[in-house]
Amino acid sequence: xxxxxxxxxxxxxxxxxxxxxxxxxxxxxxxxxxxxxxxxxxxxxxxxxxxxxxxxxxxxxxxxxxxxxxxxxxxxxxxxxxxxxxxxxxxxxxxxxxxxxxxxxxxxxxxxxxxxxxxxxxxxxxxxxxxxxxxxxxx
Numbered sequence: 065x066x067x068x069x070x071x072x073x074x075x076x077x078x079x080x081x082x083x084x085x086x087x088x089x090x091x092x093x094x095x096x097x098x099x100x101x102x103x104x105x106x107x108x109x110x111x112x113x114x115x116x117x118x119x120x121x122x123x124x125x126x127x128x129x130x131x132x133x134x135x136x137x138x139x140x141x142x143x144x145x146x147x148x149x150x151x152x153x154x155x156x157x158x159x160x161x162x163x164x165x166x167x168x169x170x171x172x173x174x175x176x177x178x179x180x181x182x183x184x185x186x187x188x189x190x191x192x193x194x195x196x197x198x199x200x201x202x203x
Contacts, residue, residue: 067152070195071145074188078138081184086131090124137162144195152199159199163192 092098105120144152144159152159170185 065194065198067149067195067198068145068147070191070198071141074191074195075138075142075145077184077188077191078134078141081181081188082131082134082138084180084184085134086128089127089130137166141192141195149199156196156200159192159196163189163196166192 092102102120105123106118109116109118111117140162144155144162147155166185166189170182170189173181173185
């Protein structure tokens with residue numbers, strides 16, 4: 065198999081991950097019993113560096129930032145999938161850094177999240193690791 069296939073698979077998964085995360089991270093199930101907490105996160109305001117914010121604002125900013133990062137990673141991996149084997153061979157630090165970044169995201173997902181982000185993170189990490197490995201081989 066070629067690195068380009070793994071980069072393209074990772075790109076599609078990252079796009080799905082970005083959309084799913086962006087649409088879903090603010091959702092809650094009433095059976096979780098967190099409505100009071102969410103209400104407090106939205107209602108208690110505090111000043112930070114000249115801005116009036118709530119913890120909900122910080123939560124939403126962090127969530128959208130993750131979605132933007134996943135979208136960027138989807139574009140990056142798509143672009144990596146279109147590069148020649150020779151070019152990828154000269155980008156070893158970049159391709160391995162990307163794979164290691166998603167390995168770290170997998171660890172964070174395993175520790176703090178649930179099955180869907182864990183599975184996406186694992187599969188993306190496997191694809192990026194395989195692509196980085198194959199990128200070092202002559203075309």
